[in-house]
Amino acid sequence: MKTFKLGGVHPPENKFSSGAAIEKLPLPKRAFIPVTQHLGAPAALVVNRGDEVKTGQLIAKSSGFISANIHSPVTGKVFKVDNVMDVSGYKRKALIIDVAEDDWEEGIDTSDDIVREITLTKEQIIERMAEMGIVGLGGATFPTHVKMMVPKGKTAEYLIINGVECEPYLTSDHRLMLEKGEEILIGATILMKALGVEKAMVGIENNKPDAIEHLSKLAKEFKGITVHALKVKYPQGGEKQLIKALTGREVPSGKLPIETGCVVDNVGTAYAVYEAVQKNKPLIERVVTVTGHAAKQPSNFLARVGTPIAQLIEHAGGMPEDLGKVIGGGPMMGKALMNTEVPVVKGTSGILLMQKEESKRVAVKNCIRCSRCVGVCPMGLEPFLLAQLVEHQLWERTENEKVMDCIECGSCQYTCPSGRPLLDYIRLGKFKVGQIIRSRGKK
């Protein structure tokens, strides 16, 4: 069975919510919609305080080459434009809408009927993606229409659909593949047309046999799409690792995946593309897993963007008594939340509720040079060295040791027997070195 070669770990999977069907979450009373929900420039608001907005109406316009449109996820009145706390506690500009009802903008198909025929041309598809604010739903939230524009001199050969979901606990992609399999494959066909490629591969880890079976059966009806089972190994869902696992090709350091002729999109993105192109529906809702040892009722919700996370937890059985940490995302790459009033955004894949005991950090001891971190690093880096260089603020050497290649998967920190905060330091190093590289570019 295929997998990537270099490094990797196998944390306990704990996919508690894989049996829970996707539930539609009721609308929030008040929706908080940040203007930065994607990688790149913040979107520019096109509505003002007091305006009435409809579900699906454009409320913020893309303001740069790498940026994305934002649409209203609800119907109601704009209460105000204010600075709202994001996951890290910093204030970011957001639109606050008082929700009245759910009245969709005209021209949006909200039925469950599957539209199979693709009528739009390549250019129209890309334009529609940009218009509907589609971004990568795997976590990085890179605007998808930008990804579809293959740079001059490069050719795309494969489209890779990422159904790996290697992050423990999370099951949103798994449920989506089971419940919206056909839509995902239509979405993949649309993406293939936009890229001008003939072949697409869907990569799914072997711990989801039902999804593999379901999609394999459906894929027979689709030209050029093949489904591949992959050996369970973290971080297989990383773009570069998945390309390596499926095609055996390696993305050169500091380069984009297009160098290998591959473009990777998440299954969630494929579904959003289907809805945007075939149903004219903007990206205003997504599947979010609420799970964890502390969660009373691990669930998968179809939640509107702007819904406070507290509401999701409430619907998953309420706030547990023995709550240690609330993590936005998975246990490996996610980030502890400061406040559960933060809204669901386009990039929210899961909410993890951890018990007090398991959320404690272990005591930091000295590095014993066991080199386990080097062994598990999927990018072939030396995490122990990088962490030390950052600790001593040797930025030049940190850069030379390829800190920018780190994909922040956290395998090193997970495996460290001394409990050293390796990834924490590497992240700081990436931030500092990134600053230095950017300032160099300006000169």
Place this chain on the structure above:
Amino acid sequence: MNDVIIYAVVSLSAIGIAAAIILYFVAQKFKVVEDPRIDEVEDILPSANCGGCGYAGCRAFAENLVKQGTLEGFYCPVGGAEVMSEIADLLGLEVEVKEPQVAVIRCNGSRTNAPKKINYDGPATCAFAHNLYSGESGCPYGCLGLGDCVAACEFGAMYMDEKTGLPVVIEEKCVACGACVRACPRGIIELRNKGKKSRRIFVSCINEEKGGPAKKNCSVACIGCGKCEKVCEFDAITIKNNLAYIDYEKCKLCRKCVEVCPTNAIHEINFPPRKPRPAKVAEKPKEPVSTETKS
């Protein structure tokens, strides 16, 4: 036996003399002419190599100073006016008189003023915590209390106050090299003029949020109400982005702003205790204010 010793001594001496002659000519040929004044200037400098002047060390400072031939833009914060005037005498230049400065910590978000809302258990460096989140009190501008400034101080002029969780500057030891200013990821520390008799007045807050949100996290935050701006007779106070700033060049230390501040965000340092005044003043001080000085 004797021959061996003689041969050895003679041949070694011959090699030695030949090498000395060669080295002499090579040294003449490749002689590096260096301004002797660089060494002299370096001798005067305090050799702290702190980089507070903006150069890599004392030697680099001396080299650049001598090369440029002017004192404009050169200032050794450690040596201060004394050292600078000595250098000026040596080089026959005019010295510009600069007020001595001291590092000032513009945050009073102590454990009582800005109580903890969450627990942070990541690596204990401010640089990292600042990238990660807004802080244990929730104030996105306030001191993170993890001591990057203390670690950066080469002169032992700072320490973390266990009780308040805030750094403290030891005034006598501080040479205003600015290492802590550069180390603080939030820009809380500022170099300000020491002032007459080391008396200073400053706004101990850099929170640019509106009054409500700022007060929510910290009881001594500047809320940008503008009372101090109105009461100041010397135009020393400006309000920008909901935050008051006192220009130390213009401030005449009248202390009127300190009295009117509704949140006790304006601090006065090293002033003698006020003469008791009837009624009004009595209600003022809620919280002991001094977090900054240790003199």
